[in-house]
Structure formats: C-alpha cells, structure tokens
Amino acid sequence: MLVSGPSNAEIADELGITQRTAATHITHLMQKLGTPTRTAAATCALDAGLLCVPLPGRVERYAELSIGRLVAAAAQDGTAPAVPRPRAPRSQRSPRELVVGAALPLSGTGSDDGREMVNGLRLAIEEINATGGVRGRRVRARVHDVEVTSSASVRTAFASLLGDGVDVLTSGYLSGQEIGHEMAAVAGVPYLHAATSGAMERMVRDDPARFSRIFQVCASDTEYAPRFVSFMTSLRDRGPWHPRADRLAMVVRNWHGVDFGIERARAVAAADGWELDVVPVVRAGGGDGWARAVAAAVRTPAAAVMIGSFFVDDAVQAVSALHELESSALPYAIYAPSVPSFRHRLGPLAEGVVWATTTGTYSDRTGRAFARRYTDRFGVVPGRSHAGLAYDRVQRIARAWSSCGDIADADGIAAHLRAEPYRGVNGTYNFDTPGQAALGVEDHGDPSLAQPQLIYQIQEGRQTIIRGGPFRTGDFRVPAHLA
Structure with missing residues (x-):
C-alpha cells in the first residue's frame, strides 16, 4: 500500500485498523527493510518485487501501477484472483477497545512493586469501564x-506491546529507560513512565x-540527596532529635541513569555544618555488598544514613545491617518503604525508619477513599506510591482521550496532557515543564499545582507523613533505639 502513496488515515480506514496500528506496522516495515523513510520502504518493495496479489485495500488505488494494470486486465478476461471485499467503514462498525500497554515487573527484580502497579492499573480500568x-x-x-535491570528485557517488552498496536504505553522504572523512550518515539505512541529520572527528563x-x-509522571530524583541533608538540618536545629555526630552518610547503589543530586547535597551540607560522605555499594564477594557498605558508612559515627536504592531488598538489607551494628545513625530510605513488603519483612526493625518519595499517595479524603476501594477489590492495603501512581496514570490518560476529538491523534493527546493539570490520589500532575516531568513543589511553590516530595516515618507500624506541606499527618518521633 505504501507504494501507492496513501496516508496513515487512508491505510487505517481501508484495512479497518486504527491510525496508530497502521503507524506501528509502517515503523516495523521500515526497521525490517532497513529504510529510513516510508518512501524508501516503498522503493525497496518495488525493487525487490515484494508486491503481490491479492492487493490490500481498494483495487482502484493501484490503477497507475503496473501490478494494478495487470490485475485490471486479468479481471476483464475472467482470470483475476479473488480480491477480499473492503471492510465496512469504521463508522459502521462497533468501536474497538482502547488498549493501555504496560511494561511492569511481574517477576524478578521489583516484582513486589509490580503487583502494586498492576492492581492500580486494573482498578482504574474497571472503574472507567463501569461508567461507560x-x-x-x-x-x-x-x-x-x-x-x-535488563535492557534486553525492556526491548522485548516494548517490541511486543507496540507490535500489538497499543494506544498508549506505560511503565514503572527501568534500567534501560532510554530504550523505552527511543522505541516509543519511533512508534509515535504516547508514553507515560515513572522513571523518576533527571537524565530522562x-x-x-x-x-x-x-x-x-x-x-x-513524577518529579525527578535530583532532589533526594539535597532534601535528605536539609531535613536532617531541620531536625537538628528544631529538635527533638539531637544527633551524636556532625557527619551524614549516603550508601548508594549504582543504578543506570540515577542522579540523586549528590554534588548539590555536598554544597548544602557544607553550608549547614555537616560532613557528607558517599559510600558506593560493591556487590562483589558473596552478595553482602550492602552490609559491607553500611559498615563502612558508620565506621566513623554518623548522625544519619541515606539508603540510596529504590528496591525493597536493598533497603531491608541496609536497615538490618544498621541494627546488627547497633549504630546510632538514623535510617533514611528513599521510596522502597512505600511497598508493603518492606514492613512485612523487617517487622519491628521497620519502626522509626524515615523515607522520602517524589510521588506518594496522600492521606487526605481522596487518598483514603482510593485505599478503601483498592483494599475491597484486592484484599490487601495498597502501598504508598506506585499503586496510586498507576491508578492516576490511567485516569489521566482516559481524561485526555475523552477530551480529544481524535483518540488516535497522538499529538493532540500529548498537547492535552501538557495543557491541563490533573489532581489524582498522588497529588497534582502538571506536565507543563521543559522535560515533561511532573512538576515538584520545590520548583513551583504551590502544592495545588505540583507534587511535594513527601517524607514519611513508620510509626507504630503505620505510615505517617511528617513533611509534605498541607498533607502532613504527624510529627517526627525519635526511634526508641536511638532515644
């Protein structure tokens, strides 16, 4: 069909598919033929003799091509091959389903979090379909x-989803995040991810x-380290915590594309009277990298230790190591304690852990109502980040689809996502930024139009927001073992 010069809309209408699916097929053809444009693909097809009957779409489309003239001549003497009848125009057929493609960790690394993502996705879709x-x-x-953690797996997942002609792509966090970006860009499909990455921004x-x-769909990771330092300064200067050292430590896992803002944190620490040390996690020697890195971090007394990893396994190992060493350092994690399995695995050792996230589910009326519906549907209480984030993401996509005149118009969908802030259970999503990352309050100052970085503390087995502007639900408590 490309040889006859149709648009994506014409191909879609004649074959009874969406413009998005047509664009995906064309992209795959160009990749397989090694051609940079659709015109080059058509030229290659002619040169290699790839055109054959029966011809797809309207036969009249090929009237000026030699193969079209041959088919017409054969039709006159009764030897023409059977040509499929065109499908009815889309307006005469029942509308097909809209498909949300999701690359999520159902097994392997991050699978505890993946279950949260899948449940949030399903709950949103069920509620949308229940209302028509x-x-x-x-x-x-x-x-x-x-x-x-596997670039090859990321590539396989995205190729499979795009090959199925999904209408939108979604994902959590991926080590090969740039692969997802590139494949989505080539396919022209709207893509909403939660990489929390300044590099991707x-x-x-x-x-x-x-x-x-x-x-x-969340602010980037670049505020994690500076906020850790400033939070410790506020606790030290305002009480009730009285640190036993003027040194802070960060234990950091090397994760592709992550930028915790360490250099800026060093400047903040120097201005606030802290010494800041960063200890990398080396995973050699029997897999005890976290225990050895934590031991190195607190060999010299530290007031607090930031655990620089998004994964539950890493955070559990780090907190356990601090307790085994009987360290006086306050444990400060990022994101991982949002997943319920963190508390389940640590038990009493989770008590008092402080942790931060760029996207967390609020404890306001909206957030509590979501948690009730989630619990009723799946029989478990949702975590405090990705369950709500996945739910919000689908609701935001549905809002854009509802508002655009043409659901297949990816540029129109993108324009709507940029133009209209959306208030979900994890706060307000405002994508009107240069890198199209959700706006953080520190960049804007208005929590009604952005998302604050929330700081939680596990208190009596429950998640309490101790920093987060108007969304705070309690105050910091000195852990019993540090009092």
Missing part, C-alpha cells in the same frame, strides 16, 4: 512482564520534537 468507558469504548490492559528537554509524546 471512554466515549463508549471499553478500556483494556495489555501487560508485559519486564525484568527492570533532560533527554526529553533536549529533543522536544522527537520526544514530545513522552511524559514522566
């Missing part, structure tokens, strides 16, 4: 398992034309 879907069209999820900012349909 999107403009009369049901929504369906197409979930592909992904090993978040810069990737979109530096090439807005190529990545205009890609959105990061």
